[in-house]
Amino acid sequence: MLPDVRRQSRESLLAQFQSWEVPGYRLDQLLGWLYPRRAASWDEMTNLPKALRQRLAETYSLTLPQVVRVQGAHDTTQKFLWRLADGSLIESVLIPANPALYGERSDRHTLCISTQVGCAYGCRFCASGLDGWKRNLEPHEILGQVLAVERWQQAQTSSPPSDPATPTPAPARVPERWVSNIVVMGMGEPMANYAHLMTALRILNAPWGGNIGARKITISTSGVVPGIRDLADDPLQFRLAISLHGATDEVRGQIMPVNRKYPLAELTAACEHYVARKGKMITLEYILIDGVNAAREQVEPLAKLARRLHAKVNLIPYNRVEGLPWNRPPEPECRAFSKALEGQGVNTTLRLEKGHDIDAACGQLRLRTERELASSEPTPTVAG
Ligand code: SAH
Ligand code: SF4
Helix, strand or coil: CCCEHHHCCHHHHHHHHHHCCCCHHHHHHHHHHHCCCCCCCHHHCCCCCHHHHHHHHHHCECCCCEEEEEECCCCCCEEEEEECCCCCEEEEEEEECCCCCCCCCCCCEEEECCCEEECCCCCCCCCCCCCCEEEECCHHHHHHHHHHHHHHHHHHHHCCCCCCCCCCCCCCCCCCCCEEEEEECCCCCHHHHHHHHHHHHHHHHCCCCCCCCHHHEEEEECCCHHHHHHHHHCCCCCEEEEECCCCCHHHHHHHCCHHHHCCHHHHHHHHHHHHHHHCCCCEEEEEECCCCCCCHHHHHHHHHHHHHHCCEEEEEECCCCCCCCCCCCCHHHHHHHHHHHHHCCCCEEECCCCCHHHHCCCCHHHHHHHHHHHHHCCCCCCCC
8 A cells, every 4th residue: 555645744755756856846836735725636736747646646645534424513513524545434523713722822613633543541431432442543644634624614615515425626726724723632542643643743733734833732641641751752832631530549540441550640740741841731631420520529639630730620521422321410510510629729611512412522423323334234343
């Protein structure tokens, strides 16, 4: 199989062009098609000579995720289910501008992207891990989610709605960047696919690529300590969010198996290292699950941890997952938890917005589709 052109750095493409004795301005034309114009085929690149396009096609593959389903209306949260070249399904979630949740200045849209097909971490409450882990995403599949959403969006605004599976034509003019912020919070554990993630994020960040500021990109981890330390030592200023969900080893360990490998003391030390190296605030994500981690006894240790890390806390009432027994606490309890945390001097956000049927965490749409496909086939497919 050929390597995808969207996992190549500018330097490696330049070296390739030089070895072919193709002038440098052709590279800028190619990059213009790959990133601002989000091309999905070589044929679209009409200002490149046919012979060069032919040569490129013999050397690299060029693919974007294909839309399978889109859920949710314009102006609200939209969920995208994609099919990749090998038939794997992944999800992205597009969230319209709202007050900055992760400390970034928020304008336009935030896209939540996946890094793996499935997840091996098996958090008890999460749909992404229910059918296990299938594979890591390649760099071009990670960054391709951004380009594919923008291409889809462009097609919606420039022509009447069509069958989502039909390939959309490339735009004639260089379109505006639609996605301004990225959260790596979709399916999968980003730190378990660190090298591919970093390749993808560097290209999304590069002026010749996605041109999205590092400060507008947030990586969320369930607490994989080596990844947090590597990120702390990376020169780029990506933001970090920790899926905490429990402020004591006892509570966290019940719902997140990763806590056995990296207990809170180790996780906290890695976060302190990150904050010291970067001089930047991190975010602690805390899902409120009724009867599990939302009792008042958790407020004190959570506040202590947040204060020690100078972190802000995002409280997220749990989204129900088909087939799992967990529920969110009643709204007054969520508010009381939030208030108690604030009362202890912690910068707290409670996300109570409506639309959770669609807004539901990543992994659910894929899971449902995989299961529907499996039940309609003579031999069931087994993921993981
Ligand atoms: N693996 C990484 C990133 C993907 S999960 C991580 O765990 O951080 C993105 C976020 O969605 C995590 O904070 C996760 O705990 C949360 N999440 C998973 N299932 C959820 C659910 N049903 N309701 C609300 N949040 C959920
Ligand atoms: Fe994986 Fe994150 Fe879901 Fe845990 S919460 S199973 S780490 S995707």
